[in-house]
Amino acid sequence: MTLTINRTYPIDITKAAVSHISSVNFDELQFGKVFTDHMFEADYLDGKWTNCAIKPLAKIELHPATSALHYGQAVFEGMKAFKTTDGRPMLFRPDANLARLNESCVRMAMPEIPEELFMDALHSLVRLDQDWIPDTEDGSLYIRPFVFATDDFVGIKPSDTFKFVIFCCPVARYYAKPVRVYMQQEFIRAFPGGTGGVKAAGNYGATMMPLMHARKMGFDQMLWIDGVTHNRLQEIGTMNVFVQIDDTVITIPTTEGTILKGITRDSCLQLLRDNGFKVEERDVTIEELIDAHRSGRLHDAFGTGTAATVAPIGVIGYKDQEYTLPPVEDRKVSNWLKKELWSLRKGLRPDTYGWMQEI
């Protein structure tokens, strides 16, 4: 069946003949490996977004000279839809993801996505695939919007044509255990003036080799250190980092442009500040972190991100030492944040911030 929504960016909708939802075991979802029935696709041609379509999920055919594959003009987002306990499908802060996507597009010389196009595409796609939003305790629908350069051209110049795509994955909990992170000073993720502050695909490509080494040593993720002083914490692979030293909750400032402005980070900061926690946005050095651990003042450390929400850090590795953090059940801040965000997303706590958007 083909339907057209008549707006500035009309979307042709072709529904899948058969849903494959009944073949999926929602109790054993592996993150990022299961995909819903449909996807959204649009093209940027002659200076405007066109060919907007929702269709059955399928491979994208590309010319071998597609410029994103060679020169990395590609950006993406990660966001989630949840089902409240009374069964309403809701998006969490989609306006914040759109703002960040457009910030990424501007930095990478790519066209911005108009709000109407983004919201129509997102709502139409998630509405169509809403049965895929797990209503399990930890389940949600992970949504991946992305934009990439499509000129068939060999040579360094900004592309004139682009594709904007959205697909979705039903997901469960990201980390089953506290995260083991590793700090080192040799490989650097982001520098001032670079692209660390936006979600450019290449930022992640450059982290794979150090990450592979850290995984061989038994760690889950890198805790990146800055490339100017080689001493200041930046962020974890796909999460911002928070530490609690004494009674102060500290997270790293994003003003240098080297750290992604996490939407979960911002949500946690607002919740903490509005509920009387002592909060600081400031740099933390490796020495301060290790000193706080040695003197028993490092009470909590956790990562925040869309995929993992609030993930307690179990161990911080540095050189040949492992610094083990207090048991998860003793963590006041991360446990409180996790519960607050969960209650909000499940509709069990009033949405005083207007973060949840009904589909």
Ligand SMILES: Cc1ncc(COP(=O)(O)O)c(C=O)c1O
């Ligand atoms: C590098 C990096 N830092 C932090 C985050 C957390 O951002 P958010 O809370 O918006 O998911 C992400 C995930 O998007 C990320 O990729």
